[in-house]
Amino acid sequence: MSIETEINTIAIIGGTGKEGKGLAYRWVKAGYKVIIGSRNMEKAQIAVAELAEKLTDQEQKLLSGDENGAAVRQSQLAVLTVPYQFHKDILSSLKNDLAGKYLIDVTVPLVPPKVSTVQVPEEGSAALQAQMLLGEETTVISAFQNISFGLLLSDEKIECDVLVCGKNVEAREIGQKMVRATGLTAWDAGPLxxxxxxxxxxxxxxxxxxxxGTKNAGIQITNVPRD
Structure with missing residues (x-):
């Protein structure tokens, strides 16, 4: 795949969670076909039904649910939105399905109960861990770690920026394109x-x-030109 390749279908691995549903909502509103993936088909269908209540009849046609592997196989781009404790296992189980694709990894290495203390995996980050597990056949992009699901599920303009990392310019351009499709400002933050x-x-x-006493703190890059 290259930056010229048109992305029509996005698979959200573990998309039944809050962050996954928030991203699915934004991308469907932007006109993308989105498949919510889950290890449990029933959970995927429940998530689809919940989101459908916020969508028009035409938008509902863009949203579906499936098992994680099947969802990935139907997509041009996969997005991983799972708790860190499941990160390695899910990636290992989907390694063959993800070969030849781009993967946006939203995972943060939070380790309860110390979620407000930074945890650094042995590989350096969750995204680097994903790249090492999947190998060179999959290109991992890091993005969306600092955005609240509550904001994604709203229809309001979000005053929050997203840092996009990837091993090359092409990967980061694809990541930024997908960020902009959600209505957020994207920044090329360099290598993975x-x-x-x-x-x-x-x-x-x-x-x-x-x-x-808030829920939606985010980040913004200041004192540079903005589009």
Whole structure:
């Protein structure tokens, strides 16, 4: 796949969770076909039904649910939105299905109960862990770690930026394109090694939310030209 390849269908692995449903909602509203994936078909269908209540009849036709592997096989782009504790197992089970595809990894290495303390995996970040597990046949992109699902499920303009990391410019351009499709501002944050910053910032935002009594703290890049 290259940046010229048109992305029509997005598979959201573990899409029954809050973050997955928020991203699915935004991409469907932007005109993409989205398949919510789950290890349990019934859970996938329930998530689809819940989101359908917020969509028009025409938009509902763009949304479906399926088992994770089947969802990935039908897509040009996969997105991983699972708790860190399931990260390795799910990626290992889908390695063959993900070969030749781009994968946006939204996972943050949160380790309860210390979710407001930054945790660094042995590989350096969850995204780097994903790349090492999947090998060179899959191109991993890191994005969306610092955005609240509550904001994604709203129809309001979101004052939050997204840092996009990937091993090359082409991967980062694809990641930025998908970020912009959700209505958010995307920034090229460099190689996949830099994903440690975005992932770690989530724990900082959790701490800030606790201190401020809020839920939707995010980040913005300032003092540079904005589109």
């Amino acid at each position: 090694e830099n994903s440690i910053v975005a992932e770690g910032f989530t724990s900082v935002l959790i701490r800030i939310n606790k201190q401020a």
